[in-house]
Amino acid sequence: xxxxxxxxxxxxxxxxxxxxxxxxxxxxxxxxxxxxxxxxxxxxxxxxxxxxxxxxxxxxxxxxxxxxxxxxxxxxxxxxxxxxxxxxxxxxxxxxxxxxxxxxxxxxxxxxxxxxxxxxxxxxxxxxxxxxxxxxxxxxxxxxxxxxxxxxxxxxxxxxxxxxxxxxxxxxxxxxxxxxxxxxxxxxxxxxxxxxxxxxxxxxxxxxxxxxxxxxxxxxxxxxxxxxxxxxxxxxxxxxxxxxxxxxxxxxxxxxxxxxxxxxxxxxxxxxxxxxxxxxxxxxxxxxxxxxxxxxxxxxxxxxxxxxxxxxxxxxxxxxxxxxxxxxxxxxxxxxxxxxxxxxxxxxxxxxxxxxxxxxxxxxxxxxxxxxxxxxxxxxxxxxxxxxxxxxxxxxxxxxxxxxxxxxxxxxxxxxxxxxxxxxxxxxxxxxxxxxxxxxxxxxxxxxxxxxxxxxxxxxxxxxxxxxxxxxxxxxxxxxxxxxxxxxxxxxxxxxxxxxxxxxxxxxxxxxxxxxxxxxxxxxxxxxxxxxxxxxxxxxxxxxxxxxxxxxxxxxxxxxxxxxxxxxxxxxxxxxxxxxxxxxxxxxxxxx
Numbered sequence: 400x401x402x403x404x405x406x407x408x409x410x411x412x413x414x415x416x417x418x419x420x421x422x423x424x425x426x427x428x429x430x431x432x433x434x435x436x437x438x439x440x441x442x443x444x445x446x447x448x449x450x451x452x453x454x455x456x457x458x459x460x461x462x463x464x465x466x467x468x469x470x471x472x473x474x475x476x477x478x479x480x481x482x483x484x485x486x487x488x489x490x491x492x493x494x495x496x497x498x499x500x501x502x503x504x505x506x507x508x509x510x511x512x513x514x515x516x517x518x519x520x521x522x523x524x525x526x527x528x529x530x531x532x533x534x535x536x537x538x539x540x541x542x543x544x545x546x547x548x549x550x551x552x553x554x555x556x557x558x559x560x561x562x563x564x565x566x567x568x569x570x571x572x573x574x575x576x577x578x579x580x581x582x583x584x585x586x587x588x589x590x591x592x593x594x595x596x597x598x599x600x601x602x603x604x605x606x607x608x609x610x611x612x613x614x615x616x617x618x619x620x621x622x623x624x625x626x627x628x629x630x631x632x633x634x635x636x637x638x639x640x641x642x643x644x645x646x647x648x649x650x651x652x653x654x655x656x657x658x659x660x661x662x663x664x665x666x667x668x669x670x671x672x673x674x675x676x677x678x679x680x681x682x683x684x685x686x687x688x689x690x691x692x693x694x695x696x697x698x699x700x701x702x703x704x705x706x707x708x709x710x711x712x713x714x715x716x717x718x719x720x721x722x723x724x725x726x727x728x729x730x731x732x733x734x735x736x737x738x739x740x741x742x743x744x745x746x747x748x749x750x751x752x753x754x755x756x757x758x759x760x761x762x763x764x765x766x767x768x769x770x771x772x773x774x775x776x777x778x779x780x781x782x783x784x785x786x787x788x789x790x791x792x793x794x795x796x797x798x799x800x801x802x803x804x805x806x807x808x809x810x811x812x813x814x815x816x817x818x819x820x821x822x823x824x825x826x827x828x829x830x831x832x833x834x835x836x837x838x839x840x841x842x843x844x845x846x847x848x849x850x851x852x853x854x855x856x857x858x859x860x861x862x863x864x865x866x867x868x869x870x871x872x873x874x875x876x877x878x879x880x881x882x883x884x885x886x887x888x889x890x891x892x893x894x895x896x897x898x899x900x901x902x903x904x905x906x907x908x909x910x911x912x913x914x915x916x917x918x919x920x921x922x923x924x925x926x927x928x929x930x931x932x933x934x935x936x937x938x939x940x941x942x943x944x945x946x947x948x949x950x951x952x953x954x955x956x957x958x959x960x961x962x963x964x965x966x967x968x969x970x971x972x973x974x975x976x977x978x979x980x981x982x983x984x985x986x987x988x989x990x991x
Contacts, residue, residue, distance in 0.1 A: 459547045459554045460516060463525040466545065466556050467513045475499065483548040483555035490558070502564035505573045506657055506664075507534040507629040511565075519544045529565035535577060535629035536657045536665035541565035566659040577631045577655035580669035585611060585641050585649065586676045588709075588867050593641065593677065606684050609712050612640020629653040639717070641677060643812040644865050648675050678707035678867040686987035687712040690980035696948075696967035697844035700984050703852040703959045706861035706874030708810070709988055711845070716813040719841040720966060723918030723973065724778040725949045726836030728850055728888060731775060733798040734786050735884045742887065744771050752781040755828040759784045759835075762917055762972070775891040776899025778915060780835050787834020792821040795834055801879045802850050802860065804842070809863035816846040836918055847916075848964025851951040854892065854912070855959035858885030893956060901950065903978040906986060910956035913981065915973035916949030944969040950977035954985050961988035 462481060469477040475496040479487070482495070490498070503511065514528040524544045532538045543565045548557040561567035584595035592602050594611045601607035614635040617625055625636065630653055637643035654669035680700075687698040687710040697715030701708055734740040748768030751760040759780050761767045767779035774782040787795055796818055800806065804818045818840045824830055825838075832838035845863075853860040859876035892912035895901040900915040948970040953962040963984050965977040 458551050464516050481556050482558045486558040498563035502573050535653050539665045566664045571660035575657050577653040580651040580671040583649045583672040584674040587679050612642040613638045676867045680709040683987045684710040686984045690983045699844045699848040699964045701852045701962045703855040703962050706863045715844040720947050721918040722836040722842040723916030725847045725916035727783045730834040746782045749781045754831045772894045776894040784831035788827040788831040792824040792830045796821045816842040844964040844966040847951045851953050852962035855953040857882040900974040904982045911954040913952030917972045918947040948973045948977040950981045952981045
């Protein structure tokens with residue numbers, strides 16, 4: 400595909416030729432007058448003038464050298480200051496700067512290095528060799544001639560649009576034609592092909608449908624990024640799944656031709672990328688697919704030590720939903736750090752709490768209270784909403800962001816989890832609601848699975864990857880909280896699976912740490928008929944379609960090998976529906 404940029408812009412036109420000729424004639428008359436003076440002064444003065452002249456650098460050369468030096472430094476404002484009045488009338492500083500930037504983008508230039516200034520083709524020009532290194536077209540050298548208007552200290556750069564890139568002549572445009580090579584193959588962890596060739600065929604279509612994703616036209620939000628890489632505008636790119644997450648690794652390096660007008664500046668051939676061996680484990684992926692069972696939701700499986708994604712299914716990367724009580728991992732971490740709670744703290748048994756005059760109920764209005772371990776295991780809103788309010792918006796948001804909220808995930812194309820910034824989160828009620836994963840908090844299964852992996856790694860968030868590298872023993876990590884706090888949170892998560900809301904995730908002989916979440920989409924408060932209502936018209940059971948079901952976990956606690964995040968849209972309580980899915984995925988991973 401062909402791209403074009405530039406154009407001559409406003410041109411100097413033929414009327415400029417007499418001006419240049421007159422300027423050169425004036426320079427010759429000045430040199431003639433200088434010679435006459437030297438002859439009159441006699442032999443001694445003549446010899447002295449030779450010595451002085453030998454060390455003199457003309458102001459015009461100094462001007463061009465300064466212009467080139469500022470170009471090397473990327474100081475376009477300083478370059479613009481040295482332009483002639485005529486050039487400044489034709490181009491604003493913004494237009495001048497954009498000319499250089501646009502041509503660099505067109506050429507995919509990674510560096511433009513001007514060399515030493517030398518004399519040009521006449522007295523009013525100076526030549527500058529320029530080395531250009533590009534992503535697509537290789538490295539080439541062209542010489543530019545920079546013209547000077549005026550003379551002496553009043554001289555200025557007679558800039559034209561063609562001086563924005565080496566090799567352009569007045570009136571030329573920089574254009575390119577590029578094409579991509581055949582896309583590299585996607586392989587599973589065991590090297591089973593997931594997608595290969597131009598038709599992206601697979602040996603395991605049941606897995607492919609869930610992880611590979613699709614190819615399509617370049618989305619508008621990626622157009623600038625891919626254009627800068629030299630991709631043709633009609634390229635087919637990854638839209639979702641592995642094709643999107645590993646897009647730049649699979650596409651290879653474009654090749655093509657770069658032209659200045661009709662002159663070829665450089666050309667190259669496309670280079671196919673190496674096949675990409677992903678971290679996807681086919682058995683774990685099949686367990687995630689089976690657990691999701693065609694329901695709307697997302698499942699993700701992470702190896703905490705390496706940060707490798709062993710499996711993902713459904714809307715694990717894109718499904719932003721309120722995380723419900725899985726957010727209490729974040730809240731209790733902040734509470735422990737601020738020492739407003741501890742394992743020795745006890746809380747009254749209540750069915751609800753009141754913040755800003757509004758009642759926040761426990762799930763289904765249940766009684767809940769006791770030690771921190773007990774209230775976490777039973778997921779008491781009546782404890783953690785007030786804890787969030789006591790922490791305050793600033794602290795809650797700060798700890799949430801350490802866990803990964805409000806930052807782009809490590810996986811390209813994955814949705815960014817959100818919590819309002821402290822100044823916008825609202826009053827104490829809004830902070831309390833956010834602390835229990837309601838309000839305007841949104842996360843994906845990937846987000847919350849990563850939070851589980853962070854606790855598994857002793858409070859350090861592993862950098863996630865979809866590529867398998869047998870040489871990598873451990874992923875780089877970012878500190879989220881202290882190991883002491885993480886160990887305490889781990890004890891709380893163990894209680895969730897042993898004796899709390901997450902018992903359905905228990906695995907015999909394996910210590911599993913987990914946390915349930917039941918995110919209200921509308922209301923889970925049981926209906927209470929008034930005197931005017933028929934009691935039979937008011938159900939005593941909560942509507943499961945009013946809630947998203949969440950569960951996050953990792954195992955075994957002594958040496959974590961798998962962390963899981965599960966989110967099922969409008970599927971009831973997390974302990975009832977999401978926890979069994981997580982158990983199924985963990986079992987598959989532990990059998991590897």
